[in-house]
């Protein structure tokens with residue numbers, strides 16, 4: 001199943017820079033591993049915001065929930081999830 005996930009990161013202003021840097025580095029490693037696995041299909045920065053829009057390809061909502069809640073930045077993110085289904089006009093085979 002495909003899901004569109006919008007994540008907005010809100011790090012506390014008083015978080016020590018070293019801790020923020022460590023969280024971001026770990027987040028990057030986890031995100032890149034999930035992209036290599038094919039589960040995190042797209043990762044786009046929202047221009048001008050500390051936010052991203054992503055497409056996940058997972059077995060269902062339970063797997064997506066497990067992946068998202070395991071992200072190092074999860075405690076500091078607002079997350080919105082939308083389930084996607086095939087558009088009847090799409091010419092692509094890989095969007096289901």
Ligand SMILES: O=C(O)CC1=CCC(=O)O1
Pocket residue numbers: 007009027028029031050051052073
């Ligand atoms: O910077 C972000 O949008 C948060 C994030 C998600 C995956 C990643 O590497 O950073």
